[in-house]
Amino acid sequence: MLLFVCLLLTPIELPAFAQANQQADAAPLQFRDAAEEARFHALTVQLRCVMCQNQSLADSNALIALQLRREVLDLMRQGKSDAAIKDYLVQRYGEFVLYTPRLEPATLLLWAGPVLVLLAGAAVVVARVRRRKDAAPAPTADDGQEW
Template sequence: MRLFAALVLLLAMVNAQAVDLEGDQLARYHELNAELRCLICQNRSIAESDAPLAKDLRTIVEKQIAQGRSDAEIKQYLVDRYGKWVLYDPPLDSATLILWIGPFVLLAIGLLVVVLMMRRRREAPPERPSLDRDRLTRVLDEQTQPTDSASSKERS
């Protein structure tokens, strides 16, 4: 039993060892990490995230680069495993169409609403309270008569 536990521990240590990348491989590693989204943080790349899953994804990328796989193969492997959400720039297809077109549709709807509101404001006459002309004339006559009679008394 101890031998089995030691063997499992040794195997885990071998798998946990980091693969050393050099030159172009290291540049590819950093580029891929920047292009892949952390599935836990969602708005961070796996290069920026400290989440355990991001660390696992970085290890997968590192090992696959060391095995000689291309960037497209590595991305496809991760997409097959985690879905298109793992890519920061998902490809344009029927499943991601709303991601690509959605912002433009919302912008067009917003502009349409603004234009319609401006037209309504321009076309609608300004609201004025309805006044009774006869009543207004009487009120104005009452206000002007005392001043007229006062001025006529001064003249006499």
């Protein structure tokens, strides 16, 4: 009977615990000084929310973004540089977490892709113009008649 009562109460307590935990994470961050706050905001704008995908860590309201902002602040307070913090997050979440991916062999296509697409489009336009020019009928001789 005791087991039955415990099983009935468990689903009620879990959402309340999760909500209390989420409210604790939603508390505003406290910065030591204006320089720390400026560095924090500059860094979180360069990082992408791993859940929202098109929002920066600074702009996202997702729970994971709140937790990552706290983690970034903790890493800053441990004396880590911006590059070290980014490296840590890349190791944990992949290159996707950076808004501006690094230029590496794995991301070369990402950097060169837009230029390659632009060049391919220009080649298609040039080929069509030349083909149209070659296929145009030769001008007919003027027979002197006016319309």
